[in-house]
Amino acid sequence: MKLQKFEFERKRGKYDSLIAVGGKVYDSSYDAHSIDIYDFCCESLKDLRLAHIKTWPDLYSSDVGYCETRTSFTDNSLYALALNCRMLQIIDLSFTGCSRDWPSEIGFTQEGFLVLIQSCPIRVLVLNNANFFDDEGMKALASSPHLETLELILCHAVTDAGMRFIAHSPCLSNLALRMCHNVTDVGVAELGRVHKLESLVIEYCGEISLEAAQGVAKSVHYSKDCSDALMNTIGLGAY
Structure with a gap:
């Protein structure tokens, strides 16, 4: 049977094997110069989920504005993916431990991400702690002819313009929108x-009021608090 769904979720315990280099601790899959463990070809793939892609400590050089990428994706x-997975419809990218500031330690750019979005019939998109994504990305998404569901979590660069x-x-x-302040x-x-949204979810977005959310969609869920489920989603829940 041809593969239609692929999920990867990194779960690391405190006793997992790590490699220490120069006093820093990380695992080899974070090396952007290694063979890319995430590259694969599957023409039938429709659903891709990469969750809790963790990162190792920052390596910045203030002289050149350089940031060492911490993932090999x-x-x-x-x-x-854009070339070889033309049927891709669902994308869920979740990161933990990433700074909200640019340059991003995530190993890819918004430009590369939008190539994928514009090459595939994406219906569902979830971005969690995607510090590479901003209002220009939202502008590109707005022209996507298939996008039905969008979930943004901790996407600090998305504003009212988006x-x-x-x-x-x-x-x-x-x-x-979750934790999009x-x-x-x-x-x-x-x-x-x-006036065309079926559902709108606002969770722990400090600058959005219940009064503003009411009436925007047929179904509105609003919470000013950060739930345990959301804490787990961003990788800060209790173990």
């Missing part, structure tokens, strides 16, 4: 002007 990985772009996405019907009532109002 690179733009080349995305190009390979909401204004995504409000015009032709097929978007389900939107979830740079989206405000103004951005939610942009969504409300279109």
Whole structure:
């Protein structure tokens, strides 16, 4: 049977085998120069989930603005998926331990990511702690002809401008914003002007009020608190 769904979720215990280099501890899959363990070809793949891709300590050089990437999933990985997995419909990318600032220690760029999005009929997209993704990315998503469900978690670079772009996405019907603190009532109002969302989830977004969320979609779930489930989702739940 041809592979249609692939899930990878890193779970590391405190006694797992690690490699120490120069006093720093990491595992070999974080080496961006190693053989890319995430590259694969599958024409029938529809559902891809890469969750809790953890990172090892920052290596910055302030002189050149350089950031050592900490994952081996690179733009080349995305190009390979775009070329070889043309039926891909569901993408879930979740990172833990990443700084919210640029340059990103994630091993790929927004440019590479958008090549994948624009090459495949993506219906469902989940981005968790994706510090490479910003309002320009939202602008590109807005022209995606297949996108129905979008979930953004800890995407700090997405603002009200991004909401204004995504409000015009032709097929978007389900939107979830979790811990996106740079989206405000103004951005939610942009969504409300279109009146086509089936469901809207707002969880622990400090600048969005319940009053602003009401009426934006047929179904609205709003919480000003951070749930245990959300803490687990971002990799900060109790072990």
